Amino acid sequence: MSAKTLYDKIWDAHVVSTEPDGTCLIYIDRHLVHEVTSAQAFEGLRLNNRPVRRPELTLAVVDHNIPTTDRSQGIDDPESKLQMDTLAKNTSEFGVEYYNELDERQGIVHIIGPEQGFTLPGTTVVCGDSHTATHGAFGALAHGIGTSEVEHVLASQTLLQNKSKNMLVKVNGKLAPGVTAKDLTLAIIAHTGTAGGTGHVIEYAGEAIRNLTMEGRMTLCNMAIEGGARAGLVAPDETTFAYLKGRPKSPKGEDWERAVEYWKTLKTDDDANFDKVVEIDATAIAPIVTWGTSPEDAIAITDSVPAPKDFNDEHKQASAQRSLDYMGLTAGTPMTDIPVDKVFIGSCTNGRIEDLREVAKVVEGRQVATHVDAMVVPGSGLVKAQAEKEGIAAILKDAGFDWREPGCSMCLGMNPDKLSPGERCASTSNRNFEGRQGHGGRTHLMSPAMAAAAAVTGRLTDVRALLNEGASA
């Protein structure tokens, strides 16, 4: 038998049938559903009189457009309310488990899947949201799908797919202190470009990846999609098993033993072939921030805003000029001279407990700058409760952060949390597209620790300076 990559192995274990041209029908083990991309899919089922094939493999939650203020008295926005009510009605009609806005388990769809042990190694995971790549951290083949495909999965528990190519991103060495998985994932995208992974499934490997926690691996894989990849994967190991053990939906008893035995086989064979290989030196990575309106516009915090002429390609030059105009930046300005108006900590990239711990470490004993409006939106109700238990919430509130209810919030600004035109935000989310966080809003992507540093100094800041200060004080 020829040598296989991790992706090949998961793929092969899920092929139901193959068309003559190689298009495959792939079995889907786990389906996550939220309010924004599912209504039309359930409606399609209803119109065609089709049931959900295996409702127990689907888990639904409200996250995208829900307000992050107190929800116990109901939701004001009639359109958001309609979408939420539609999801509640659809899930009950079709027998799908649903975490509503008052359930403590409610949260961002990509946070709750792992948290509940719903996401498992070696499974196929889909969701009508591009950041489904997050679940690849567990060695699950996970990718975003559109609403027509959501309907296809609900009806048949399968998806028509063409196999992607294999890409290896090998990260050698160790990340320096103050440098996190977010910096790593941004550095990789800066290196490969936003289309660098198109048509590929990326496997992340190497010493720096092995050393990441599950939270870090999720942050890393979350942004595989920003690098254009269909999915990102990290081979499961003891870190993965320890995270999953005892979660509500994880296998139990003998099933657990058998599962772990199988999961241990989920790694790329030594002589397997990759279509594309990129090697990155982890030791050379500094904390990263974005300057433009594409995640590939990422540079070290120690750098300055680039000029369009710094790029070779004429299309990239035009796009850089457009980005500078939109972002209101002048080429040559040191990144650390850029003031911010808002700070957003949250999203499926960085809304987990570990992220909030990082923020607390930086802001403890400090205050949010007077001109800055800083907001923390925990990724789930359970993350929120944990942070409150650990005293993190108190530290953040004392420092002047606004402590909110879980949801996607200002990651996409579908709810009332958004930037006003011209406002500049240090954000731990994943997209700095024009208008992403609000019409005319300017987003700089960075790690939670870096966003915390920006909150206390009021401008983009190298967090390492604050950490050293803290250490010597």
Place this chain on the structure above:
Amino acid sequence: MKALKELSGVAAPLPMINVDTDMIIPKQYLKTIERTGLGKGLFHSMRYNDDGSDNPDFVLNKEAYRDSKILIAGDNFGCGSSREHAAWAIDDFGIRCVIAPSFSDIFYNNAFKNGMLLIRLPQEQIDELTKQAEFGSNAVFNIDLENQLVIAPDGSEHQFEIDEFRKHCLLHGLDEIALTLEKETAISSYESDASSSRSWLTPAAG
């Protein structure tokens, strides 16, 4: 799904790279529970001024391109969010075909599910087609899916690649879900194999 065999019409040039789905259809249009009516929101922030009036400089607002059936765009078109609303908006506007050097994977799939044709061509050919598209309403492009050809206004033919199965579904307007459900035996037998060899696959009732 709608069938598409041939298409003839004006092509709007939009030579920008990394046009993301937030740009194609912004969030305020995502609160709908319908698939239709999104054409008015297509390219919202480029197409309209802050006061809601048309931005006369945007290509789709120019007289020649108001009825475009084809869009010629830059590299990595449709990147970002998985929102199928992006495909619905383009389709609802009346554009049935987008030609670009590359597309994001998810957008590519979404468009085909809605009976749209996405064509990948090398950058040099895109540059050439863009130039011709700039001639406006007299520059009619013809697309022939059967023969996998884009015929430019100057008569030049540009061959493109497409998966056989996708082409077949699009030519005949097939309902993919119905096709898949015909494979019931294969799906059931996969399920029984998987549940005996990997018993943990059914989630614990947590």
